[in-house]
Amino acid sequence: MKQARVIVALFVSVLLQTAVIPALLPGVVVPDFVFCLSAVVAIAAGGRPGVALAAVGGLIKDGLTGAFIGANAGADMVAAVLIGFVEPQLFKESLLTPAVVIGAATWAREAVYMFSIGSFGARVDMQRAICVVAPWLTALNICAGVLIYWWIYLVPRERQRTLIQAEPAASMELRPRGPGRS
Amino acid sequence: MNKLLSRRRAIVTCVSVILLVTLIYSTARDRERLSAAEHVLREVFAPVARGANYVSRAVSLWVSFVASIGRMKRENEALSAEVDQLRSEVVQLSEAARENARLSSLLELKSSLDGRAVAARVVYRDPASWLETAVIDKGSSQGVGTGMAVVGPRGVIGRTTSVTAHTATVLFAIDPRSAIGGIDSRSRDLVIAEGIGDGSGLLRVRPIGADCDIVAGDVIVTSGMGGIYPKGHIVADVISVEQDKYGVSTTAIARPRVDFQRLEEVLVLIDPTRGAAR
Numbered sequence: 001m002k003q004a005r006v007i008v009a010l011f012v013s014v015l016l017q018t019a020v021i022p023a024l025l026p027g028v029v030v031p032d033f034v035f036c037l038s039a040v041v042a043i044a045a046g047g048r049p050g051v052a053l054a055a056v057g058g059l060i061k062d063g064l065t066g067a068f069i070g071a072n073a074g075a076d077m078v079a080a081v082l083i084g085f086v087e088p089q090l091f092k093e094s095l096l097t098p099a100v101v102i103g104a105a106t107w108a109r110e111a112v113y114m115f116s117i118g119s120f121g122a123r124v125d126m127q128r129a130i131c132v133v134a135p136w137l138t139a140l141n142i143c144a145g146v147l148i149y150w151w152i153y154l155v156p157r158e159r160q161r162t163l164i165q166a167e168p169a170a171s172m173e174l175r176p177r178g179p180g181r182s
Numbered sequence: 183m184n185k186l187l188s189r190r191r192a193i194v195t196c197v198s199v200i201l202l203v204t205l206i207y208s209t210a211r212d213r214e215r216l217s218a219a220e221h222v223l224r225e226v227f228a229p230v231a232r233g234a235n236y237v238s239r240a241v242s243l244w245v246s247f248v249a250s251i252g253r254m255k256r257e258n259e260a261l262s263a264e265v266d267q268l269r270s271e272v273v274q275l276s277e278a279a280r281e282n283a284r285l286s287s288l289l290e291l292k293s294s295l296d297g298r299a300v301a302a303r304v305v306y307r308d309p310a311s312w313l314e315t316a317v318i319d320k321g322s323s324q325g326v327g328t329g330m331a332v333v334g335p336r337g338v339i340g341r342t343t344s345v346t347a348h349t350a351t352v353l354f355a356i357d358p359r360s361a362i363g364g365i366d367s368r369s370r371d372l373v374i375a376e377g378i379g380d381g382s383g384l385l386r387v388r389p390i391g392a393d394c395d396i397v398a399g400d401v402i403v404t405s406g407m408g409g410i411y412p413k414g415h416i417v418a419d420v421i422s423v424e425q426d427k428y429g430v431s432t433t434a435i436a437r438p439r440v441d442f443q444r445l446e447e448v449l450v451l452i453d454p455t456r457g458a459a460r
Contacts, residue, residue: 019231023238055198062209063223066216070205077198120210 005152006041006053013037013148014060029133031140034061035076035109036148039083039102044092044153047084054080068117075113079105092153095146102145106138281446287335288447297412297453300324304445305349314340314357314377318448321348329410331451336439337416338362338404339448350450354442355417356383363408364417369395375402375417375436383442385418387434396434398422412451 013033021030034057042050058073065072083105090097110129118124216224285301292299302318320326322345332339332352340354353360358379364387365372372390387402400420406413418436425432 014227015230015234018227019234020238023235024242060223060227063220064227066220067209068206069209069220070202074199074202074206077202116206117210120206122210 002156005156006037009037009148009152010034010053010057010060013057014064017061018064029136029140031144032106032109032137033144033148034058035079035106036102036141036145037152038076038080039105040098040145040149040152042080042083043087043090043098043101043149046087047081050080050084051077068120068122071113071116071120074116075109078112079109082108093157095150095154098145098149099142103138103142106141107134110134110137284335284447288449291333291335292449295412295449295451297451298325300326300450300452302326302350302448302450304352304448307445314354314360314379314442315343316352316354316445318350318352318450319348320450321346321350323347325452326350326450327452331404331411331415332448333415333451334440334445334448336441337418338411338438339440339442339445341410342450352448355438355440356385356442362411362417363405364402365405366394366396366420367401367403368397369400371395372405372407373402373434378435383438384421385436385438387418387420387436389432392431394432396420396423396432398434400434402436 017033038050038054041053054076055073058076061072062069114124300320302320304316305319306317330342338355340352342350343353344351356377358377360377362375364375371394373387375385375387378384378386398420402417404411404415418438420434420436423434
């Protein structure tokens with residue numbers, strides 16, 4: 001997994017989440033691309049890089065919203081840590097894996113986030129959060145996460161695999177012919 | 183080694199949690215001033231977000247415009263059809279209103295007459311208007327015969343010439359074959375009004391007597407002496423008077439009030455002797 005790809009993805013995710021999608025579809029629940037990216041990194045590369053990215057991405061989201069700074073970062077980090085625990089057991093070649101993991105992680109993340117801000121005085125409408133926001137957000141995050149996973153992890157893997165397969169064939173062609181062979 | 187790593191991990195986790203809780207706590211209340219890091223983040227991100235927002239809105243507008251083209255086309259077609267229908271209805275209604283006005287005046291005329299009269303509709307005219315005649319939809323079956331006076335609310339139209347069971351030909355007063363016995367309504371001088379037949383739609387008015395007092399503006403009405411036209415129907419208004427070069431006789435030019443080009447309904451006077459206008 002290339003770091004440059006992750007940085008570009010982080011920048012694009014922040015833009016999509018804060019500027020592009022709210023302008024294109026005003027008033028709708030927006031997928032949490034930054035969280036999806038950190039979850040994808042945690043699935044693909046393990047908990048530690050996932051947590052680091054969750055901290056950076058979460059703090060950017062917090063800094064842009066301007067209140068409860070650290071709540072998004074903390075929630076994303078907790079989700080990345082949880083993914084890091086199960087990461088060694090995951091089958092990473094299927095798109096079903098990020099779908100299931102991101103779906104479950106979204107609920108964990110939302111629970112931590114609402115607990116954090118609720119603990120520090122924010123009014124949280126639990127019924128709306130559980131019945132409306134979280135299910136929608138889960139569905140959207142799964143879709144976005146699967147796409148990000150495909151682009152960040154599966155596409156480079158497939159390219160790498162193709163290169164590895166092509167290499168022996170090329171070396172076979174370049175090998176000089178042995179003596180006594182016509 | 184593992185112990186050391188897990189201890190380090192625990193310390194990092196604890197420090198992170200403490201830092202985050204402190205951050206959340208310190209920023210949970212309303213703040214008047216943002217931190218330097220937040221300032222930088224917002225100032226850096228704001229132009230990029232503004233640009234992305236602008237582009238997104240433009241794309242959104244364009245997409246919604248493209249998506250609405252089909253709907254607008256359908257709406258446009260439906261509205262065009264509605265406009266056509268309404269225009270047709272307006273034409274029909276105004277036509278009905280005009281017909282109503284014409285028939286009302288014809289009915290008024292009919293009730294003002296003594297004798298029997300038949301209302302008829304013009305069904306055919308010479309398209310090139312070479313002949314000053316028209317065919318009406320009433321004939322001998324309705325009592326219409328040849329040589330009957332045909333009048334309208336604005337005056338004398340002409341007389342019937344040939345008649346079939348359900349049609350009759352009307353020779354207009356402006357045809358050169360037509361001559362109507364008239365009287366100057368002011369001087370009471372007897373005159374004969376003949377069609378000039380040059381396409382001008384005017385009548386030549388010739389006095390019967392040698393000493394005739396006729397001036398422009400006089401109204402010529404039927405005298406009732408010819409046996410065809412009952413007395414008192416307006417024939418034409420005198421518009422000019424001419425003397426011959428010896429000053430012996432006078433001829434006048436008169437313009438009928440009837441618009442022969444736009445004639446649609448007429449009244450045939452079945453009983454000419456009793457059809458005088460009251």
